[in-house]
Structures are given as C-alpha cells and as structure tokens.
Amino acid sequence: MEKLVIKGGTKLKGEVTINGAKNAAVAILPATLLINGECTIENLPNISDVQISCEILSALGAKIEWIGKNSIKIDTRNITTTNAPLDLTSKFRASYYLIGSMLSRKGEIQVGMPGGCNLGARPIDQHIKGFELLGATVDVSQGKITASADKLVGTSIYMDIVSVGATINVMLASVLAEGTTVIDNAAKEPHIVDVANFLNTMGADIRGAGTDMIKINGVKELKGNATYSIVPDQIEAGTFMLAAVASRGDILIKNCITKHLESITAKILEIGGNVEDHGDSIRVWCNERPNKASIKTLPYPGFPTDLQPQMGVVLSTANGNSRIVESIWDSRFQYTEELNKMGANIMAQGKTAFFEGVDHLVGAPVYSSDLRAGAALIIAGIIAEGTTEIYNLQHIDRGYENIEERFRKLGANIERVKE
Ligand code: UD1
Numbered sequence: 311m312e313k314l315v316i317k318g319g320t321k322l323k324g325e326v327t328i329n330g331a332k333n334a335a336v337a338i339l340p341a342t343l344l345i346n347g348e349c350t351i352e353n354l355p356n357i358s359d360v361q362i363s364c365e366i367l368s369a370l371g372a373k374i375e376w377i378g379k380n381s382i383k384i385d386t387r388n389i390t391t392t393n394a395p396l397d398l399t400s401k402f403r404a405s406y407y408l409i410g411s412m413l414s415r416k417g418e419i420q421v422g423m424p425g426g427c428n429l430g431a432r433p434i435d436q437h438i439k440g441f442e443l444l445g446a447t448v449d450v451s452q453g454k455i456t457a458s459a460d461k462l463v464g465t466s467i468y469m470d471i472v473s474v475g476a477t478i479n480v481m482l483a484s485v486l487a488e489g490t491t492v493i494d495n496a497a498k499e500p501h502i503v504d505v506a507n508f509l510n511t512m513g514a515d516i517r518g519a520g521t522d523m524i525k526i527n528g529v530k531e532l533k534g535n536a537t538y539s540i541v542p543d544q545i546e547a548g549t550f551m552l553a554a555v556a557s558r559g560d561i562l563i564k565n566c567i568t569k570h571l572e573s574i575t576a577k578i579l580e581i582g583g584n585v586e587d588h589g590d591s592i593r594v595w596c597n598e599r600p601n602k603a604s605i606k607t608l609p610y611p612g613f614p615t616d617l618q619p620q621m622g623v624v625l626s627t628a629n630g631n632s633r634i635v636e637s638i639w640d641s642r643f644q645y646t647e648e649l650n651k652m653g654a655n656i657m658a659q660g661k662t663a664f665f666e667g668v669d670h671l672v673g674a675p676v677y678s679s680d681l682r683a684g685a686a687l688i689i690a691g692i693i694a695e696g697t698t699e700i701y702n703l704q705h706i707d708r709g710y711e712n713i714e715e716r717f718r719k720l721g722a723n724i725e726r727v728k729e
Contacts, residue, residue: 316691330540347534410482440480602630
C-alpha cells in the first residue's frame with residue numbers, strides 16, 4: 311500500500327503547467343470508436359482513468375500506440391466485439407460513454423454498471439431517455455447495461471436535469487444517426503465543447519456546444535485522419551489556484567484557459583486573494599488569512615462541484631464562519647471529517663457544510679474518499695503544522711498526473727512512500 315507523507319507549513323511558490331482535462335479525455339477516448347479510421351490525440355493526461363480507457367478500447371479491437379508521454383495514435387477501423395470487459399468498465403464512471411459511441415458505430419454494446427467516485431446516488435436515467443428517444447432499447451440488469459438499435463434516428467431531446475454525462479453521451483449517439491438531433495437544456499462545461507470540437511475535427515457536424523442547445527446533424531461516417539489536442543484541465547488549474555490561496559503562497563499557473571476559471575477567480579478575489587489574468591496563464595497569490603465566504607456549487611459557469619473540497623480547505627482556515635451548499639451531489643462532504651481530524655471545525659448536514667475558520671490545521675493520518683477529496687487533503691497537509699499521511703491514493707491517481715512531483719516543485723515537502 312502507498313501513502314503520501316507531507317511535512318506541512320509550506321507557502322507554495324513557483325510555476326506549474328496544467329495537463330489536458332481528465333473529463334474531456336475520458337469522453338474523447340470512447341468517442342474515437344465513432345471513427346472508421348485513425349486519429350492522434352495530444353495533451354492526454356497520463357492518469358489511471360486514461361490507462362483503463364485505453365485497455366477497454368484495445369479489448370474492443372482498437373489498435374493503440376503511445377507516441378509520447380501524452381500522445382497516442384488510435385486506429386478504430388477494426389472493432390471486433392461489442393462486449394466491453396465488465397471488470398474494467400465497472401472501475402470508473404466515464405465507461406458509460408462507450409454506450410453512446412458503440413450504439414452509433416455498431417448498433418449494440420454491453421458494459422458493466424459504471425463505477426467511479428462515491429459521491430452519492432449517480433443515476434443515468436437521462437442518458438437512457440436520450441438513447442431510447444433516438445430509437446435504442448436499453449436494459450439495465452445484473453450489474454450491466456445492454457443497449458441495441460437497428461438504427462438511430464435524430465430527434466429533439468429535452469434533458470430534465472443539466473447533466474454533463476448525459477449531454478456528451480447523447481451527442482455521441484447522435485453523430486452517425488439519421489437526420490438531426492437537438493439536445494435542449496444541455497450542460498455547458500468546457501469539456502463538452504472539447505468533445506464536440508474533437509468530433510467535428512474528425513468529420514462530425516455538431517453546433518452549439520457550450521450553449522444549452524446543441525444541434526447534431528448526423529453524418530454517414532467519421533474518417534478521422536486528424537490530430538486533436540485536449541483542452542487544459544479547468545479543475546486541475548482551479549486546484550492549484552486554491553492551493554496558492556490556502557498556503558498564502560504565489561503560483562503562476564501556465565497552460566490554462568482563464569475564461570474557464572471565472573467563477574473560481576471571482577471567489578478568490580472575494581475572500582481577499584489576488585489574481586492576475588494573462589489569458590493562457592494565471593497568477594494567484596494571497597498574503598493574508600482569507601475572509602469567510604458563502605458558496606453554492608452549480609453547473610458551469612457556476613462554481614464547480616469538483617473544486618468544492620479544495621475550497622473547503624481554504625475556508626477551514628479563513629477568518630470567520632463560511633458555508634458551502636453542494637447542489638450537485640448528495641454525498642460530497644466526506645472530506646470534512648478528515649479535515650476535522652486535522653483540527654478544522656466543520657459541521658456537514660445533508661447538502662450544506664458550515665465552517666468555523668480555525669487559525670491553523672495540524673497534521674494527521676487521513677483517508678481520501680474520492681478524487682477531489684484527495685486533492686483537498688494534499689492541500690490541507692501542505693498548510694498544516696506537522697506531518698500528514700494520506701491513504702487511498704488510487705482515487706488521486708485516477709485524475710492527477712504526477713501530483714506529488716508537481717507540488718514538490720512548488721516547495722512542498724511531500725513523498726510517496728510504500729508501506
Ligand atoms: C461529471 C464529471 C464529474 C462532475 C460532474 C458535475 C466526468 C467524467 N465527471 O460527472 O467530475 O462532478 O460532471 O460537474 O465528466 N443526474 C441524473 N440523471 C442522469 C445523470 C445525472 O439525475 O441521468 C444527476 C446526478 O445525480 C447529479 C447531476 O445530475 O446530481 C449532475 O450529474 P452529471 O452532470 O451527469 O455528472 P457526471 O457526468 O456523472
């Protein structure tokens with residue numbers, strides 16, 4: 311078993327470069343199944359979710375060649391089976407994108423029930439509603455999802471709730487459908503735009519991604535033969551921005567799209583931090599104890615739920631009493647119990663957490679309950695007095711490449727230790 315050992319009390323200083331977005335990568339990889347040809351993907355984060363996605367694609371018959379640490383070439387001309395390995399597909403959430411892609415390309419697919427972070431109930435009714443309206447039959451039983459369609463026909467689909475996954479999945483299913491599909495009340499996250507840009511580069515006809523209405527004109531085939539570079543990770547950039555504030559440090563975050571970070575920038579300014587926006591890089595620094603804040607997570611362009619735990623660390627040592635309302639997930643405050651072990655004073659009740667800001671945190675052994683909780687605990691360990699040990703690193707490795715090395719370059723005293 312591995313753990314991270316952090317000797318805390320560091321003000322993070324220096325530069326960090328942001329990798330390609332995890333949530334775009336885990337959708338773009340299955341999207342390659344729509345292509346009857348080859349494509350090259352660059353700026354791919356080298357994380358365990360991406361490695362598993364590649365294993366699944368290989369098992370379906372795709373030929374994958376890594377042509378650099380963050381670039382791959384994929385040949386999806388010869389897809390040999392529609393049974394995705396159940397053990398691998400149940401390991402992470404985004405395996406549900408295989409359904410949209412394979413329905414569109416092959417007319418059938420079987421995957422394991424998607425796993426991923428335990429954030430409370432994670433229904434997929436909106437995905438299924440979309441597939442059925444396009445003409446597919448979907449069966450969910452015995453821990454697996456089976457979907458099939460003789461043909462998919464474009465139609466109007468209104469999403470009852472704003473869902474990132476359902477928007478992308480229905481978009482994937484519509485790319486090769488007959489006629490035009492319109493998705494109404496679509497999610498607007500940057501990685502939705504990125505998946506649409508990828509598909510258009512490969513030959514699809516998708517308009518309106520990034521707004522709440524996406525129109526997909528079905529095409530006969532995606533030929534590929536193109537290269538695509540994945541958008542910088544908005545959540546990774548936000549993680550380092552909040553690490554700068556929490557540690558009273560000064561970090562220049564390079565290779566990001568600052569437009570995607572507006573909600574985080576606004577909150578950092580509100581609590582007394584400083585932000586310098588250079589368009590494709592952003593400098594964040596904070597000289598004093600941040601002020602209290604009230605935050606509600608919302609779909610993009612609102613404050614992202616995936617930065618809520620990292621913001622929780624900032625507020626745990628802010629001046630005064632703060633409040634976070636988590637409006638996306640039922641169970642995303644598990645990290646607050648770990649912060650309380652480190653001396654924080656947080657009371658989580660249902661979807662609201664109340665923070666009484668303390669002067670400082672103190673190192674302790676803590677357990678990461680999910681990916682972003684893990685990132686939050688790393689920040690907490692870096693700012694705490696004494697030594698913090700973080701367990702359950704498999705969650706963190708799902709979404710952050712070389713995380714300890716990158717924090718070390720910013721001055722953190724952090725080691726990965728095998729027990
Ligand atoms: C994606 C992200 C995840 C992020 C979340 C919200 C990926 C791989 N993961 O997850 O990191 O936290 O967006 O920004 O991109 N819902 C339904 N029915 C559905 C689908 C969703 O009720 O069919 C609900 C969910 O329970 C949740 C809300 O809609 O309350 C948003 O979920 P959704 O946007 O779909 O999240 P994911 O795509 O799973």
